[in-house]
Amino acid sequence: MFGGRFLVWTANEVIPLERKMVATLRDVPARIVPAGTPITIPEGSFITITQSLGGNYTVTVNGNMARIDGTDTDALGFEKQELVFTGNDGEDIQEAQVWQALETIFDPEIPVNVVSLGLIYSVVVDQQNKTVDIKMTLTAPGCGMGPVLVGDIEYRVAKVPNVKTVNVDLVFDPAWHRDMMSDEAKLETGMFY
Structure with a gap:
């Protein structure tokens, strides 16, 4: 502010x-x-x-x-953010589209998306059950916004075509550190040194 x-x-x-x-x-x-x-x-x-x-x-x-x-x-009363997914071909979940959705989710306190921050450790797609399992972390274990960020991820990834269920596993091992951030995220946050 x-x-x-x-x-x-x-x-x-x-x-x-x-x-x-x-x-x-x-x-x-x-x-x-x-x-x-x-x-x-x-x-x-x-x-x-x-x-x-x-x-x-x-x-x-x-x-x-x-x-x-x-x-x-x-x-x-504002223009709605449209999620447009590319490469949809049939009834399978496209992992690239899951990553595309994740890149639209920003940390609630930092203007950088969760992928660039290095918070997403893995994405596993189960085509048979139409499920996406995501393993992620937070920048700090005591972050009070963790449940909100998990909810953001569940909500957005559920909008990917053919996804029925999203499971987010919040882990703290390995612990997050700034080297997990993309170079662009380091520049954006002033942590590039």
């Missing part, structure tokens, strides 16, 4: 966003921060937008903080 304004991070720029109250235009799924518990915010609810990062919005509703996915922001 700078001078009472919040920053919106988009793919190519940072846009200031004033704290703004809106009424939801339809029922919208959200997750309570930091627990990650799914809720539905009813149509016509007044919410206050407090942050936008990576296309997702953090809002306050009825005294609680919640996170709304960018694919549902039409419920707030």
Whole structure:
């Protein structure tokens, strides 16, 4: 927050966003921060937008903080983030599309996606059961936003064609360290030294 304004991070720029109250235009799924518990915010609810990062919005509703996915922001009166997957050919889950979805998920506190941060350790696709198993970590074991980030991953990866179930295993061995970040992420965060 700078001078009472919040920053919106988009793919190519940072846009200031004033704290703004809106009424939801339809029922919208959200997750309570930091627990990650799914809720539905009813149509016509007044919410206050407090942050936008990576296309997702953090809002306050009825005294609680919640996170709304960018694919549902039409419920707030904004342009909805469309996930367009390339290379879909049939009924199989394409692992490349899973990685594509993961690259659209940003750490709630850092304007870098989870893949570039090195938080995703593995992706395993089970074609028979239409399941994706993801092993991931956090930048710090005590990170209070862990459940929210896991929820973001489950929600977005479930939008990949042919995926029925997403399982996220949060692990801390091996422990995350900055060398796991891509060079671009190190430059973005000022950790390139």
